[in-house]
Amino acid sequence: MHFLDQAKIFIRSGAGGPGAVSFRREKFVEFGGPDGGNGGKGGDIIFEAVAGLNTLIDFRYTQHFRAPRGQSGAGRNMTGAGGDDLTIKVPVGTQILADDEGRSLLADLTEVGQRITFLRGGDGGRGNASYKTSTNRAPRQHGTGWPAEEMYVWLRLKLLADVGLVGLPNAGKSTFINAVTNANAKVGAYAFTTTRPQLGVVSTRGREFVVADIPGLIEGAAEGAGIGDRFLGHIERCRVLLHLVDANDEDVATSYRIVRDELESYGAGLIDKPVVVALNKVDTIDEELIEALSGELSEASGQPVLALSAAGGIGIEPVLDALVRHLGDEDRAEAEGVEEQDWSPL
Structure with missing residues (x-):
């Protein structure tokens, strides 16, 4: 299955149904009068975060979502049926962004089962029975129903993980996630073998946590060099970073600083996250060199x-x-940040 973390879609709620114009005409009924019912309400557009999804690939093939409109009212004061709500299911961690220059954040779905009514369906129009007054006993006016709401939005997926792997290309991130989780990331002896984020679950000492591997960063990634910094959004929610540095690099300190500079250029608080630094591929060098490179990297x-x-x-x-x-x-x-309070039923 392909990985897709951004998608632009069109959404439209349902318009309200028109009210009816109707008059009672029944045999042996002494009094007639208006009995046109109201129109039904249009369907809402609802976003719901569900488990089991980790990509927005479904939105590559379906980009338009329209909720049904409300039905028309009818005689005998019958209200039209309301349109069914349209629920759009998205992965946990999906953000809904406005289709404007700044891509302003409209909603953020971070928990399984979280739902948000994004566009409300239009209310139904009034039937002529609701216009009846003491001086207007046979009204013929009716409401046409409130219009639908529509807009284009961007969906952006930010994976939810506890640990994020960062480093230059070929630092051994994919090998590490394969070694400690059930992931099956591609590994190769060339740069950018990882072209899309990978997730894996680590089980250690009775504890489980999720690790996210993203494509490697190179100098100038913030300006679009290499794969760029597009996938850094997937580690914005990570609680700690694991920074891997290849022991075979010419200057391990420079390798470390390149990645840190790109994290700082990206922003979003990545540079302030706790980080664990590891010198990887130490099986290819001797103990003396390991100690020397570790000292340089520690400094x-x-x-x-x-x-x-x-x-x-x-x-x-x-x-x-x-x-x-x-x-x-x-x-x-x-x-510790949660203050203990006395129990209360309120």
């Missing part, structure tokens, strides 16, 4: 550096433990 990053070989299974557990510590610290911080 550039300002924090301890973990030695790792995802392909050789070296140092994986310490890296996972470091990630769990960051995730656990945030859980405790959230728990």
Whole structure:
């Protein structure tokens, strides 16, 4: 299945049905009069976040969504049937953006089952029975129904993950996610083997968390170099970043700074997220060089550096433990931020 994280669609709610113009004409009924019913309400456009979806590929083939309109009213004061609401199911983490220059955020669906009525259907028009007064006993006017609402919107998917993998192309991110999760990311001896985000679930020490792998960043990604920074949106919601640096790079400190500069250029608070730094592919160099490169990388990053070989299974557990510590610290911080209150039924 192809991965699609952006889509432009047209949505339109249902218009209200027209009211009826009708008069009673019944045998042996002494009094007649207007009995035209109101029109039915048009259907709403509703967005719902559902489990089991992780791409917007369905919106590549269907871009127009129209809710049905309300039915017309009828005689005997019968109200027209309302149009059915149209529910558009999207993956959890989908944002709804306006189709304007700034792509302003209109809604953000971050939980399974979250629903939002985005466009409301038009109300039905009044039938002539509702216009009857003491001085206007045979009205012939009626309402035509309120019009529908319509607009173009952009859907943008931001994957929900606990840990985001960042690094230059060929830093070993796909190998790492394959080693610690059930993902089957493509691995190759060339740059940009990852062309779309990958998700995997890690199980370690009785704890589970989700890891997201995105295509590698190169210098100038914020200006569109390489695959650009388009996929960085998928790690905006991550709680901690794992920054992998290839031990075979000419200058590991420069490699680290290139990625950090691109994160800072992108914004959205990525540069402020907690980060675990790991020197990957250490199985290809000797112990002395590992120590020297780790020192250079630690000086550039300002924090301890973990030695790792995802392909050789070296140092994986310490890296996972470091990630769990960051995730656990945030859980405790959230728990401490909730003040304990006495129970109340209100």
